[in-house]
Amino acid sequence: MVYPMSPRVLLAALLLPWLASAAPKPDIVFLLIDDLGYADCGFNGGKQILTPNIDRLAKAGAVLEHHYVQPVCSPTRSTLLTGRYPTRTGVYSIVSPHAAWGLPLAERTLADALKQAGYSTEIVGKWHLGEFKPEYLPMARGFEHHYGHYFGMLDYFTHLRGGELDWYRDGKPVKEEGYTTHLLRDEACRVIARQPKDKPLFLYVPFNGVHSPFQVPEPYLKPYPDLKNNRQKLAGMLAAVDEAIAKIEDSLRKAGRLENTLIVFSGDNGGPPPGDNTPLRDYKGSIYEGGVRSAAFACWPGRIPAGQRLREPMHMVDWYPTLIKLGGGSLEQKLPIDGLDVWPTLTVGAPTPHDAILCVSTQGPALAAVRMGEWKLIVSGHGDAGDGEAKNKAKKTTGKYESVALYNLTEDPSESKNLAAAQPERVKAMRVRLTQLLKDAVPSGADISKK
Numbered sequence: 489m490v491y492p493m494s495p496r497v498l499l500a501a502l503l504l505p506w507l508a509s510a511a512p513k514p515d516i517v518f519l520l521i522d523d524l525g526y527a528d529c530g531f532n533g534g535k536q537i538l539t540p541n542i543d544r545l546a547k548a549g550a551v552l553e554h555h556y557v558q559p560v561c562s563p564t565r566s567t568l569l570t571g572r573y574p575t576r577t578g579v580y581s582i583v584s585p586h587a588a589w590g591l592p593l594a595e596r597t598l599a600d601a602l603k604q605a606g607y608s609t610e611i612v613g614k615w616h617l618g619e620f621k622p623e624y625l626p627m628a629r630g631f632e633h634h635y636g637h638y639f640g641m642l643d644y645f646t647h648l649r650g651g652e653l654d655w656y657r658d659g660k661p662v663k664e665e666g667y668t669t670h671l672l673r674d675e676a677c678r679v680i681a682r683q684p685k686d687k688p689l690f691l692y693v694p695f696n697g698v699h700s701p702f703q704v705p706e707p708y709l710k711p712y713p714d715l716k717n718n719r720q721k722l723a724g725m726l727a728a729v730d731e732a733i734a735k736i737e738d739s740l741r742k743a744g745r746l747e748n749t750l751i752v753f754s755g756d757n758g759g760p761p762p763g764d765n766t767p768l769r770d771y772k773g774s775i776y777e778g779g780v781r782s783a784a785f786a787c788w789p790g791r792i793p794a795g796q797r798l799r800e801p802m803h804m805v806d807w808y809p810t811l812i813k814l815g816g817g818s819l820e821q822k823l824p825i826d827g828l829d830v831w832p833t834l835t836v837g838a839p840t841p842h843d844a845i846l847c848v849s850t851q852g853p854a855l856a857a858v859r860m861g862e863w864k865l866i867v868s869g870h871g872d873a874g875d876g877e878a879k880n881k882a883k884k885t886t887g888k889y890e891s892v893a894l895y896n897l898t899e900d901p902s903e904s905k906n907l908a909a910a911q912p913e914r915v916k917a918m919r920v921r922l923t924q925l926l927k928d929a930v931p932s933g934a935d936i937s938k939k
Contacts, residue, residue: 513606513688513815514788515749517736518568518807520692521729522561522614522640522699524783525759527766528726532783534764537723538711541734545751549787550796550834554897556803556859557757559779559850560772561640562616564756564804565694569597569617569629571808571827573846575926578933581850583618585639585649589937590618591629596821598808599630602690605817608683612636612676613694625659631692634658635675637668640696644668644703667705669697669725673732677739685744688815693736694756698725698763719762747789750814752807755782769903770888775847775857775866776903792834800840801859806830844918846925853929855889858922862898865908865918867891894918 526532529539531546532553558564558574566572566579569591574580583590591597599609611626613636618624626634637647637654644667647655655662664671676693683689700718708724715723733753740746757772758765758779765771765778772779782804786792805827809819813829826846832838847864849855857866868889894908894915908915 512748514791515683515689515691515740515745516602516607516811516815517689517691517693517740517749517751519733519736519751519753520565520568520613520694521753521755521783522694522696523757523759523763523772524698524726524755525763525765526755526768526778526781526783527764528698528722528759529783531785533766536712536715536719536764537726539726539730541730541737542753545733545737545753545787546785548789548794549751549785549792550798552754552784552786552802553797553799554801555754555782555784556780556801556845556847557754557782558804558848559757559775561614561699561756563850565615565617566591566595567804567827568807569599570595570823571598571805571825572823573805573826573925574848575846575853575929576823576826578930578936579617580848580852580932581934583616583639583934585652585654586620587618587934587937588620589933590620590624592933593623594823596823597630598811599626599690599692601630601808601812601817601819602815603630603632605812605815607688607690607815608632609690609692610634610679611692611694612679613672613692614638614640614696615694616640622659627659633679636672636694637696640699641701642668642696643701644696667728669695669728669732672696673735676732676736680736680739680743680745683743683745689745690811690815695729695732697729698722700760704728717762722762750786750788750791750811752784752786754784754804757782767901773850775849775855777864777897777901780847780857786834798833800830800833801842801845802830802833802840803827803842803845806841844921844925846922848926848929852932853926856922856926858918858925859897860918860921862896863914863918864895864897864903865915865922866893866895867919867922892919 530543562583563574603609610633611631619638642649642654702718702721704724712723760772768778770776770778808827828841845859847857893906895903
């Protein structure tokens, strides 16, 4: 639900565009952590794993307690780079190696828009939006430089995935020694150090940590003798990511860029076991909160007030318009944008700009949810699912979902009490809104590629 702004907030919101235009364009560093659990970091309640550098940055800005992503990685990356839900792009599921599909070429990307606004655009880490043709690769999608890998689940030391090397510099395979988190850290620092002082930087760092396989240099395990097996390894992997983020921050400081840098941090989906999503229900791959709410924060000292914990719902699609506007870019384009500008929410306490947020599963509209205010409706195998193919997919939904479920996320963040029977009118109204959001849903790109 969108509430009216107070006079103070309204005045501040009106002044924001003028203030932004009067200031130099900020550097933007977007840190995306693979398979991070909602409560693995200290800033979100984690007690087992030491993340002092991440926690310090979170405390210096706004923790986003209700930041929505997609249930798995490729769809989240597509929503960030296009500002559009998977129902627009067809990226509902993971893009597999050599699959004959990816992020549709008609999509304008965040890198495209910021490059047009005068930014250097660099990606250091995992792409995962298609590589079967050169035009699907990062440097054909608005990025001027890419270092890292195209897919997940590569070996952290050999950089092999399924026996094939998955490590590239600007589209060319490279054989290097080193732990991937360290290599990505060092490259991000080099990018910052060589950036011209008079040109703004968009640096997208999608780490492959802490995704499986669970591998980490031995010294990172020593602080966690009481943790066992993969949980211990995950702790060491996250500690390595935390260390890498500290070095990236230090590089910004040494380059004299830190004060004018917006740092955004997010997981790409809920964590799978042994990740910790407390108090949320379920894990990666699910459209329960444990699959689609990420640990997230935004930090820019002097621009985003420190010490905030924001409960206003927002979605990964929102960073597209927010960052483009902040960078002085244009939002004029042929394709409609689902994301909304959340800068007033981050900076002056404005309510969420959304009346509803869509959560769609890896199966497409056959299993979907809508968040409205403190309420969330999940509908499985319903008549709102779209075309016949989508409805057929509904039959394959897992048994853990009830056909209709309504939850109050303020009173019941773990989604343990289905209130659908007690709230029929609310269910009806939310179902109408969900149907609107799913009305023009496109087929899955993965399905189209098989035909």
